[in-house]
Each structure stands twice: as C-alpha cells, then as structure tokens.
Amino acid sequence: MDNLIKALTETFGPSGEEDEVRTLIKSLAKGKIDRVYEDALGNLYLEREGPAPKIMVSAHMDEIGVIITHIDDNGFIRIAPVGGMSAQALPGKRFRFRSGTIGTVYHEKLKNIKELDWTKIYLDIGQPDRKAAMKLVNIGDLACYDQSFRAMEGGRCISKAMDDRVGCAVMLETINRLPRELPQAVCFLFSVQEEVGLRGATTAAYRYEPDYGIAVDVTLVGDTPKAHTMEVSLGKGPAIKVKDRSVLCHPLVRKLMVDAAAKNNIPYQLEVLERGGTDAGAIHISREGVPSGAISIPCRYVHSPSEVVDSADLENAVLLLEKLLTQNWPKQERSY
Ligand SMILES: [Zn+2]
Structure with a gap:
C-alpha cells in the first residue's frame, strides 16, 4: 500500500480545495465501482449496489x-x-x-x-x-x-496528510478486494471539509440517506514519551471507536465491528478519544439519526507534517472493513 499512500499524501488538498485528491481517487477506482458521482460541495461518492440496508463509509480527502x-x-x-x-x-x-x-x-x-x-x-x-x-x-x-512520504525501517511510514489519506487508502484497497456481489448497498464517501467541521459528510449523509455510517479516519495514540494517557498504541491493530467529541458510537455498530474482528482474528483496540471528531459525528445526526461508528488508524503526531502510521494497522483495517461489508447487516425498521 506504500505507493498508494505516497500518491495520496503528496497530493495537494487543503479543506475546500480537494479537487486534485478527488481526481486521483476517481482514476484509482476506475472500473471497480457501480456508480461514481460528485456533489456541489465536491464530495465524491463511489457506490456499490446491493439490497437494503445502505451503509455509508466515509474518509475525508481534505488536509489541514x-x-x-x-x-x-x-x-x-x-x-x-x-x-x-x-x-x-x-x-x-x-x-x-x-x-x-x-x-x-x-x-x-x-x-x-x-x-x-x-x-x-x-x-x-x-x-x-x-x-x-x-x-x-x-x-x-x-x-x-510541503513534506514528502517516506517509508521507515520496520514497516512504519511518515508523511504529511496521513490524516486522512490513509483512510482514503484503506477504502480504495477495500474496494479492490470486495467480491462482485455484496449483501447490502455500500457508498464509499470521500468527503470534503472535515477538518473545518465535518461539513462535507453533513450534506453527503443527507443525500445518500444511509441506514448505517462508518468513518475511517486517524486517531491519536498514548504510546509516546509522557503522552496524554490513552489506550491506543501504534501497531496494535485498527481502533474501534467508542467515543470522541463528535460522536458516541452506536452500540450495535461497535458490536458488529468487535465481533467481526474477534471472529476473523484481526487485532483491534478500543478507542476513547477525548479531543477531535470525525465524519461519523455528522453522519449519525443526519435526518432521523443513523447508527454510526468508526474504524480508526492509530497515528502519531497528528496534524504535524510528519504523521506516523504502521503498515500492519492499515492492512488490518482493510481486512476489518472487508469482513464488515461482506457480512449481513440487520435491516433497519423505520416507522413513519
Ligand atoms: Zn481526520
């Protein structure tokens, strides 16, 4: 995945000017998706068809x-x-x-x-x-x-904009691996303007009307010298979000994630993030409410030009997302 992450992180894309990232992602996903469209704000939707329910998986294209x-x-x-x-x-x-x-x-x-x-x-x-x-x-x-991507000895890598181009990379890699038929419809949203207040995901969730939401984003870690106390460490697997400042993850979505990880022997960590938010924060309060959760990539030095992630965490995040999307999600009962 190193080449994919290099291409994505080195592309210019501050909030509001995500078009170069969007063009790159569109070219990378070509031929692997049923429907591709954009909206007025610049969100990119890659849809895979399937029966109900509808799941929206979101990673943001913008960087600080x-x-x-x-x-x-x-x-x-x-x-x-x-x-x-x-x-x-x-x-x-x-x-x-x-x-x-x-x-x-x-x-x-x-x-x-x-x-x-x-x-x-x-x-x-x-x-x-x-x-x-x-x-x-x-x-x-x-x-x-202005900082280029570098792979470090031992499987970690360092770049600007890991937040959240690694989320985009995890979604693109998952798209590559999904089978032809899916048990439910999935929309991979590459959102805009997350860093200035989850703005793209807000309008995209309104448009797609998902039954469930999953954000794929980075999270902070507590494993560096005298770090703020936090459970999540680099290299111990993707983190299944419990809470951040934008969302209390829905217990059902969290359980589906934890069960999928346990059943498939995928290492995972539970994340309680005391600062920061993610697209799930916007999706879960769209319309009448959307049960939502997040898969987080542990990342050191978030929002610096040298954000560090672990390749094994990325690989396991892809695996977890793939297992989640190929299993049956419960149909949502709606009473109007
Ligand atoms: Zn982010």
Whole structure:
C-alpha cells in the first residue's frame, strides 16, 4: 500500500480545495465501482449496489492548511490556520501552494517563546516585495505542508496528510478486494471539509440517506514519551471507536465491528478519544439519526507534517472493513 499512500499524501488538498485528491481517487477506482458521482460541495461518492440496508463509509480527502490573510510591502505573508494547527509548531516548516510556490514559516523577535501565536508568524516565499509576491500568490490562497512520504525501517511510514489519506487508502484497497456481489448497498464517501467541521459528510449523509455510517479516519495514540494517557498504541491493530467529541458510537455498530474482528482474528483496540471528531459525528445526526461508528488508524503526531502510521494497522483495517461489508447487516425498521 506504500505507493498508494505516497500518491495520496503528496497530493495537494487543503479543506475546500480537494479537487486534485478527488481526481486521483476517481482514476484509482476506475472500473471497480457501480456508480461514481460528485456533489456541489465536491464530495465524491463511489457506490456499490446491493439490497437494503445502505451503509455509508466515509474518509475525508481534505488536509489541514493555512490561508493568506495579508501580504506586506516587503513581501512577507501573514497566515491563518484552516483546520487544527498550532502556530507554535510552525517555525521552520515549509508550505506549498497549489501552483507549486513554496515558503517557510518564521516569527518576529520575541521576548519569550510563549508569546508565539498566529499574529507573530509569517510566511517567506523568497520575494523582495509585495508586488513580486503578488505575482505568485494572492489573499485567500491556501497552502499545505510541503513534506514528502517516506517509508521507515520496520514497516512504519511518515508523511504529511496521513490524516486522512490513509483512510482514503484503506477504502480504495477495500474496494479492490470486495467480491462482485455484496449483501447490502455500500457508498464509499470521500468527503470534503472535515477538518473545518465535518461539513462535507453533513450534506453527503443527507443525500445518500444511509441506514448505517462508518468513518475511517486517524486517531491519536498514548504510546509516546509522557503522552496524554490513552489506550491506543501504534501497531496494535485498527481502533474501534467508542467515543470522541463528535460522536458516541452506536452500540450495535461497535458490536458488529468487535465481533467481526474477534471472529476473523484481526487485532483491534478500543478507542476513547477525548479531543477531535470525525465524519461519523455528522453522519449519525443526519435526518432521523443513523447508527454510526468508526474504524480508526492509530497515528502519531497528528496534524504535524510528519504523521506516523504502521503498515500492519492499515492492512488490518482493510481486512476489518472487508469482513464488515461482506457480512449481513440487520435491516433497519423505520416507522413513519
Ligand atoms: Zn481526520
């Protein structure tokens, strides 16, 4: 899967400008799906036909980034975050615009490093003045981290935008492995604007009207030095979400996941994430409510340019999703 993850993570796609990722995913899924369509916000739907019930599986295409708010007379650029990004982590980090223009972040003179916030940092794209800079970029342009994918010794890999291109990779790989006939209909949603508030999944769930929702996204881990206490570790299997700030996962969906993992000897962990949310947060409160859960990929240093995941966790996430989608899900009783 390394090549797939390299291609997906290195593609430019901050929230609201996911089109290059969407084009890539469409080309990768060609011929393997019954119906492909997009909506007005840019969500990409890859549908596999089947009888009721309908399951929506969602991974988001967008990554966090920065947006230009101001360009000064000397060509230095002021920026603001699009998605969860801390100014303190940015000095020395490189960013890339859609056009290929790159720059590095640095900060004004500070008395104390604690003063570092978004008002003190700037982006330097190497231009002598505002006029020259404006030939390359404009107010409102988006940039994302400029960092390439690398495989590490021993099966782990490191890149920007693992959040959530690894979720996209897990869905694409699952699509490859599914049999011709499925016991129920499945819509693989590649959503937009998750990082700014689960916006794409909100409208997509309304449109598809699923009976069940499953998000495939990254989660934080508690296995690094003096980390926030958390059960999930890298390399111990995909995490079956119990709760995050956007969703309390439906007990039935959680049970189906746990049972499928146990029955097929797939290692798994239970995830209680105290910060952050995912597309399941939007899907489960769509229309009259949609029982939803999530398969999470353990990931270190989430939202940094060097997010680290374990290949075995990805492989086991694909296996779990494949087993889940090829088993019979209970029909939903609806009383109108
Ligand atoms: Zn995410």
